[in-house]
Amino acid sequence: MVALLVAAAAAVAFVVVFWSGGRRTQLEGALLALAFGGSGVGLVVWANHLIGGGEQSEDRTPLRATPEEIRELDAELGRGEVIARRVWLRRSAVAAGGALGIALVSPLRSLGPSPGKQLLHTAWGDGVRVVAEDGTPVAAADVPADGLVTVFPEGAVGAADAQAVLVRVDPSLLHLPRGRDSWAPGGLLAYSKVCTHAGCPVGLYQADSHELLCPCHQSSFDVLRGAVPVSGPAAWPLPQLPLVVGADGLLRVSGDFSEPVGPGWWKA
Numbered sequence: 331m332v333a334l335l336v337a338a339a340a341a342v343a344f345v346v347v348f349w350s351g352g353r354r355t356q357l358e359g360a361l362l363a364l365a366f367g368g369s370g371v372g373l374v375v376w377a378n379h380l381i382g383g384g385e386q387s388e389d390r391t392p393l394r395a396t397p398e399e400i401r402e403l404d405a406e407l408g409r410g411e412v413i414a415r416r417v418w419l420r421r422s423a424v425a426a427g428g429a430l431g432i433a434l435v436s437p438l439r440s441l442g443p444s445p446g447k448q449l450l451h452t453a454w455g456d457g458v459r460v461v462a463e464d465g466t467p468v469a470a471a472d473v474p475a476d477g478l479v480t481v482f483p484e485g486a487v488g489a490a491d492a493q494a495v496l497v498r499v500d501p502s503l504l505h506l507p508r509g510r511d512s513w514a515p516g517g518l519l520a521y522s523k524v525c526t527h528a529g530c531p532v533g534l535y536q537a538d539s540h541e542l543l544c545p546c547h548q549s550s551f552d553v554l555r556g557a558v559p560v561s562g563p564a565a566w567p568l569p570q571l572p573l574v575v576g577a578d579g580l581l582r583v584s585g586d587f588s589e590p591v592g593p594g595w596w597k598a
């Protein structure tokens with residue numbers, strides 16, 4: 331019973347420490363160990379007490395109780411001692427189990443607030459200018475043939491979900507998905523830099539095969555066909571940006587990415 335009460339107290343202490351701000355990992359671990367250890371010890375001792383230690387043997391005798399045995403049982407029940415001990419033992423077990431249960435659901439608090447729809451959109455939008463990593467606007471002429479430029483939306487340089495890569499290809503080679511004919515002015519293409527497999531940056535471009543490569547697990551994407559995956563574990567194309575070249579020669583977009591960026595959890 332003492333072990334079960336210790337387990338209950340340790341579980342309650344864990345809940346208090348966790349909900350008061352946490353960041354005391356060692357203390358939380360020690361309290362959990364005490365809670366589980368106390369429960370284990372309590373249950374083992376209880377079981378041993380019920381079963382009894384050592385080898386037990388009994389002669390086969392008629393199972394009917396003698397009048398003497400019945401009188402002894404009546405007297406025992408009348409005293410109530412055994413029953414009272416058992417009640418307290420049971421209460422201790424319930425307290426330990428209940429406190430442990432509360433302790434086990436407490437980490438749900440760490441999940442934080444729901445992200446809502448913010449994972450579905452980025453800082454790209456109609457009319458947003460394309461800027462380089464140093465924040466300077468990018469002109470169509472700045473993108474070298476067979477080269478790759480990392481870009482961001484103006485005002486959101488460094489935004490992990492909005493990073494994109496610009497490449498230039500021969501427009502006559504393009505076979506973009508339906509409805510994207512105007513998204514690649516002069517053969518300029520902009521795709522999300524966030525790999526659709528596990529979110530690594532797709533930072534390599536193989537110009538002779540027109541493929542973007544992700545170095546993490548070697549997925550490759552065909553830029554001529556809307557960045558569909560052609561090898562590796564990625565299952566979804568890289569989202570594309572609708573590029574526009576302004577009258578000043580600077581690049582803009584006419585909307586957000588074709589799909590939410592990153593691993594395709596929303597399609598599962």
Ligand code: FES
Pocket residue numbers: 525526527528529530544545546547548549562563564
């Ligand atoms: S994260 Fe790109 S292939 Fe795995």
